Amino acid sequence: MDTTVADTLIGTTIDGRYRITGRVARGGMATVYTATDQRLERTVALKIIHPSQATNVHFVDRFTDEAKTIARLTHPNVVAVYDQGRHQGLPYLVMEYVQGSTLRDLLTQRRRLNPVEACAILEQMLSAIAAAHRAGLVHRDVKPENVLVAEAPSGGQANLVDAVVKVADFGLARAVEASSVDDSGQLMATVAYVAPELVTDGRADARTDVYSAGIVLYEMLTGRVPFDGDDPVRVAWQHVDNDVPAPSDTVKGVPKALDDLVARATRRDPGARPTDAGAMLAEVQSVRDDLGAANVQTALLRQVPQSRHAAADATAMVPAVTDRPSWARLPEQARNAQTYRRGDPDLRPAGGTDRRRVLLSVAVAVMVLVVLGSTWWVTLGRYTEAPPMVNMTKQQAELYARQHNWELFYADGAYSESVPKDTVVSQKPAPQERIVKGGTITLTLSLGQERFEVPDLAGLELAAAKTELAQANLKYKDGAGQYSDTVPEGAVLATNPAKGTELKRGDTVTVVVSKGKAPIQVPNLVGSNVNDARNQLQQLGLTAVERYKDSDQPTDTVIAQTPKPGSGVANDAEVTLDVSKGPPQVTVPDLTNQQCQQAQQALQQMGLAVQVVGFNPNGFVRGQNPPGNTPVAPGSQVVLQCF
Template sequence: MDTQVADPLLGTLVDGRYRIRGRVARGGMATVYTAVDERLERTVALKIIHPAQVRDAAGQAFSLDRFTDEAKTIARLTHPNVVAVYDQGTHAGLPYLVMEYVRGRTLRDILAERRRLTPVEALAVMEQVLAALAAAHRAGLVHRDVKPENVLVAEAPTGGSHNLIDAVAKVADFGLARAVEASADDPNGGQLMATVAYVAPELVTDGHADPRSDVYSAGIVLFEILTGRVPYDAERPVEVAWQHVDRDVPPPSRIVAGLPPVLDELVAAATRRSPGGRPTDAGALLAAVQAARENIAASGTTQRMRPVEQETVIVSHVTPAARPSWARLPDAQPAPRSRRRAPAPAPSSPVDRIKAQYRKLMGDPRGRLALTAGAVVLALLVLTGGWWLGFGRYEVTPQLTNLTKDQAISTLAQAGLEYRFLDPQYREDVPKDVVLVQNPPPGERVVRGGTVVLTLSAGPERYLVPDVVGKSWELAVADMQAAPLKLKPVKAGEKYDDLAPKGTVLSTDPKADTEVPPGTEVKVIVSKGKAPLSVPFVEGKTVAEATDILQKMGLRVSVERVESDKPYDIVVKQTPANGAGAEPNDEVKLQVSNNQNVKAMPEVRNARCGDAEGLLASMGLQVEVRGVLGDKNWFKVVNQNPASNTAVQAGQQVVIECQLG
């Protein structure tokens, strides 16, 4: 069972005002918590910068003044599609922002569930994102980190978690990347504080960013929500970053067939590698997106798209009058009429003309020879063409299933064939990057230089157990059941914890970041809060002493005799251990020594001298009594040797000192 310590900030009161209630998310620069503003009695989001982003005194100091100035600038940015900033400060040396708490999900969560959006949904979301960015650009702010994780989608006013057309989208983290980057103040050129999948080329080459950089990132986001993937991928982030510099973003319709051409044009305009070729700011791109949305809405009744596999779009006939004014063709002009028309001779029948030509050829020997030669050449051409069309232009498709990706590519290259990969499929019994399916199948004919379509194995389907320690049970369940994880959270028990509030997750089994198949049962231990009792340490005491202490606390005691080298009746082990939380009437198990040969010296001080001598003698000990003159019952024991609980054996001499009293 994995045991993890809960987030120490949970329950903390920040700046005497914000009580942290739960952890929402942890990113590269900061951790986001839900908190209650106890002064205004409202729920807010508290974003605390990570210690790793705040350099110690030995390095370049974190510029708190710069961070404060950025926070003030962001706080002045008021827009319905911008996550509002209410306050800023520092806690334990870490800068924090207090922001509007948006009840909903990130655009990344929605894409994880649905993979991609419809064109109308994608444009509806992008309109709100660009409206927020346009407001920032007018205020002189550049976001620098536009990505689905920074777009929060609140529930639609009309209800329904899947109604994205009416949902409210809000953009978060304006200027945060710039504030942290500027605070680092690296003399060697600064840091690239951006996400490489969405970074603009100019940020990679010279670190410069302006509103056109946000336009580029917004174009990449539009590409992703239309296709379900980002345009570039590589093993190392730096390789992804340089692909933005060296390559043009492909049209979305190349990934998802049937998308309207206007979407390809939008993505191409927003993601041109040269900043000068893009819209000047988010407002300009917003106008283009709105026009595209109207275009798609207007043409929705005349356009019919086949399924994605067909890669074909059929558009019904559009008359010139239906075209917009700027796209209409010139009106056709009637052909000029001649002033005089000569009477045309009556045309002969085509059949008659062919017969006449045939008679002319057959009447001439050279004509007959030419006709025969032509017939032979035609027959040869037909035979050759038939062979080419039926056999010569084809290759036999090689066996590719069960080969690795590299082996399949090498085999196709030797056969002079091209290849194309479909999305991989998860298979428990086939390793990753092994060919599962090929089309055409092995042994069938394929045109020379043609394309063989391959489906690779993605290997066993595995997902990482999310880190839910410190979250409430309800949030932990939601995280584990979110697509595509679909794990089975089980409340395996509750434990007292002095640090974790009641109902928060203490640990999981399997632990966080463990790879598991979908549907795996994850056992969760939940905090019961601080325990009402703390079990004391009773090991080394006699069973009578230990029982008396525990029962006075309201705990039940059970005793088990065990073999031990400790004296008889001495407690050698207790369960629960010292300091463990407990409730009244909980059971404490004591393992007690059963060693009859070695006993514990009892406590006889303050006992009557005669009674003490009798007790020790009954244990088989040799008792030496000192200080007694007369009746021993007139005297009390004031000292003993050995001390109480010391191990003694039968026949051993012990001493008690007595005084009159």
């Protein structure tokens, strides 16, 4: 217990109920004390958050929510949460007090554990984490410091196989994730145990805990972590860039089955690991059974030529790894009723060399038969091949399991481009792999094709747009900026593909950002003469594009423009001018030799002015100006010469 520094909370009664009696440890986020629950008269552990964290509202809210969730998680290998509240504004948790030490303390004392001890501790760790995974929780910080090894009822921890293991700090790990990030915005868990996907993507799921548990197993077997160094960032990236080495590379004699287990749990691709702690627990139990059977068979067969007592002593030296006290049994593990004991002294012969030899021969024969029979059952008899269930629908798989007495467990679903939704995309154990008859098969169902909609980013600042794309599992690409009279500079103007388009995970979205209003303001040129408008645009560094149209306005008058007056444009931009061609022209008909008065009436009806000259206004047209078939503006004058 840490008592080196005076602590004002020691001796204080919290909430009128919990009297603090001592300090256990102080961490980066909280301090743990022992306290007496004066209402129930029991010793508890009280964890209170540091004042520096109490100002982080997000952290406090997440810490409180997670505490409530963990309090509902009842499991013999999970440190129970009894109560939560606030003391002088600081959130606290009241938890089960575990008399013992952490796995870190044990490794410091002993450096490393033997394979049977390591498997025994790992089983209980995974049993606790599997319960959390079934409840939808991820620990995110599995490490020896968060694994408590309780003293056995007989006292002490000499026999780690019979010790009770409890996992702590589920809630605190997630609350830390919500508030403690590095400069890149990613959670940096304890780097020696951090999974690659947590380093690269900042995301965690059940397989992240499996990876960390694999690193803890490696450390229990070797006495060291696979990656270490002074720079935490470099250590974290070693998990991304390198495979975890086999424990037997460091410690000779580690069974190959444990090398393989570490390799499967710590694969860099999360999809290649056991789907969750429950799946890894099944593998550990199978490996542990195999290790125990192999040890029993080897020890007994070596003693067959020796005396009966020597053979019995060899049997007693091998721990019965599948036989544990009732208080230390795991709910997931089926127990083997067979135990190996020393020979019964009552069977010893009363006398006579021949009789002793006969009895010894019979005893040895019976012992060999028992060993061979037990070994056959442990290694072969109770096992069969896992059936192929990949590509079955969920309904088909459940029907098949009922008909053939299999138990099914569903892992988190996986997206697939080719396997339809609710169809088995993978299974554990794989088809034809060894499995206990009537055992549990873990199925992963397809979630169908994974698609993400392009979010509506229009008008967002660039930083917010990047965050939206990251949350939608899409990648950002910088597009060419464009000027805009309506969207402020630095805000998103458009995306390609457009909003609402469905894309695959990791697809790229090009974002066009507004450069703000263009630097040159277009003047109002409507009503100006086209020559004046052209000169004005040239002085501004703009180019005039002219389109002539019929109009009631005078010829060469600007009647419209694009862009509109006041718009911003860049240098050398084009401004389109609609220019009047004047009113539509009228074609003067050829009136020669027509009666003068009729010709005059025809011209007037066409909107033309008429002037008659000559000696006989009532005569015939002998000449006209302008001549026939000449186009003229409406209202123009036509001179008729009548004789």
